[in-house]
Amino acid sequence: MAYAIIETGGKQMRVEPGRFYDIERLAGDADTAVTIDKVLFVNNEGDFTVGQPTIDGATVSGKILKQFRGKKVIVYKMQPKKKTRKKRGHRQEQTRFLVESIKVGGKEIKA
Numbered sequence: 366m367a368y369a370i371i372e373t374g375g376k377q378m379r380v381e382p383g384r385f386y387d388i389e390r391l392a393g394d395a396d397t398a399v400t401i402d403k404v405l406f407v408n409n410e411g412d413f414t415v416g417q418p419t420i421d422g423a424t425v426s427g428k429i430l431k432q433f434r435g436k437k438v439i440v441y442k443m444q445p446k447k448k449t450r451k452k453r454g455h456r457q458e459q460t461r462f463l464v465e466s467i468k469v470g471g472k473e474i475k476a
Contacts, residue, residue, distance in 0.1 A: 367474045369467045370406040380464045390458040401425045409474045423469045430461040
């Protein structure tokens with residue numbers, strides 16, 4: 366099984382070719398091609414490549430399926446005995462990203 370660990374939106378994710386992931390918002394509309402070059406680790410059928418901190422020449426390419434907003438998170442702050450209450454909601458902007466291929470040094474890794 367081939368996979369890579371990438372960094373996007375300040376988070377690290379394990380990605381595999383042919384699957385889609387919900388990540389922090391990327392610039393672009395639906396059906397836009399995107400290439401992520403912050404690849405930290407690649408596993409190709411037991412052949413490991415570790416970056417220091419990233420792998421030179423490694424990319425993860427795919428396309429944006431859609432832009433959307435995530436589930437609402439309620440933030441409720443209360444100070445007891447002071448009659449102070451704040452209720453706020455937040456919805457994070459997200460992108461559904463389909464991973465099409467992982468390349469290391471110009472060679473494409475098969476799923």
